Amino acid sequence: MGTAVLYGVGVIFILIILFSFIFSMILRFTSVTEHSLTYIIMALSFMTLFIGGFVSGGKGKKQGLLLGSGTGVLYVLIILMFQYLGHDSLFSLKQWIHQGCFIVTAMMGGVLGVNMSSSQT
Template structure:
């Protein structure tokens, strides 16, 4: 039981780190694009949204692959931890809470991480031996 909980925690941590690393990398790329070209932020909003959903899906996929079971639970928990981190940053750092639009996005992030977790378990865990 204790080993399983530790594996669960490490899987979630791996998924959240994957999300944050992808976020940092894409933020750097987009900031360089915005700095050195005539591109306006509003013209790439959709692309940024798509990439953020991909990052959350990839984090769920990573945690599902590491956890090897209960992909929906481990992926959903990863999405929830990620959303909680963003909420805490926004609340503690900027003294604002989620708007209704942000709340909808984060619910969708959690669902996307769940889907990634399910696929990660099914694709990366390999055949089950009884």
């Protein structure tokens, strides 16, 4: 189960790095502002967490709710450590709500990942 969670978190961070690169290029070379991309970035964040949970559930092949929640919680803990250790601040209430929704989204991805992997076998 641990390797499945690590695969899911790895996929999340790979996708985040990819999307960050794409959006940084868009912001650098066009006249688009960061404010105009807020909802697109938020939607892609949820999609990324869902995909990470899906990969985790597909890799584990059982207990998708647990795998997805483990993936989401590990992701949130890494982000919390980065923000606390790197920026010396904790999450705001709005960020806690976003992180909670990220965990729920990863859980849904984990459940669907298990169901999709079990239907293929």
